[in-house]
Amino acid sequence: MNRPLxxxxxxxxxxxxxxxxxxxxxxxxxxxxETREYAPAARNYTASRLVGLIGPxxxxxxxxxxxxxxxxxxxxxxxxxxxxxxxxxxxxERLVPLINGSRNLLEWWITGPRWEFDDKVNDPRAPLFASxxxxxxxxxxxxxxxxxxxxxx
Numbered sequence: 001m002n003r004p005l006x007x008x009x010x011x012x013x014x015x016x017x018x019x020x021x022x023x024x025x026x027x028x029x030x031x032x033x034e035t036r037e038y039a040p041a042a043r044n045y046t047a048s049r050l051v052g053l054i055g056p057x058x059x060x061x062x063x064x065x066x067x068x069x070x071x072x073x074x075x076x077x078x079x080x081x082x083x084x085x086x087x088x089x090x091x092x093e094r095l096v097p098l099i100n101g102s103r104n105l106l107e108w109w110i111t112g113p114r115w116e117f118d119d120k121v122n123d124p125r126a127p128l129f130a131s132x133x134x135x136x137x138x139x140x141x142x143x144x145x146x147x148x149x150x151x152x153x
Contacts, residue, residue, distance in 0.1 A: 025049055040132065042113035046105060047129050053102040056081050067124025069106055070095070076103050 028045055035041040047061050056064075060081040068080040077098040085092040098106065110121060110128075120126035 021052060025052070039113050039116035042109070043117075043129050046109045046113075049105055050102055053100040053105065054079070054096050054098065056096065057083060059083055061129060064128040065124060066110065066121065066126050066128050068128065069098075069110075071103075079106075 025045075025048075028048075032038065032041045032045055050056065050061065051058070056079075060083050063082050064079070068082075069077065070080065071077045073095070074097055078095045079098060079102075080093055081096055082091045082093050114121055114128075114130070117130035117132065118126070120130075
């Protein structure tokens with residue numbers, strides 16, 4: 001059950017040569033400046049590059065908070081990755097070192113393009129890879145509630 005078809009050869013994974021990976025991300029980095037929306041392109045680049053450098057799962061990237069980056073731990077710093085545990089045991093955590101230039105990448109992200117999403121960069125509970133939130137419509141009283149479907153008509 002859930003076994004890949006094709007026998008043992010289907011399990012063999014050959015990584016790309018380092019030159020091809022470098023060319024891919026180098027071209028992406030150059031093209032990023034010409035995109036229509038720079039901040040989401042920079043977020044996607046940073047998340048993808050981080051996957052290639054330290055190997056977190058996509059679900060772990062989605063759960064990352066700014067406070068999960070521990071700059072002072074170890075020689076390069078570490079990031080606390082959280083993922084769901086098996087059989088309902090709760091969250092499983094692991095510390096991963098910021099090696100292969102991932103520290104420089106995260107420093108660039110947090111001090112640069114991350115500010116374009118919101119100003120919560122100093123809040124340790126803020127998401128590391130924020131998404132563009134829908135524009136909130138303020139009511140005449142100055143409330144921060146979103147407009148309901150009835151009010152939009």
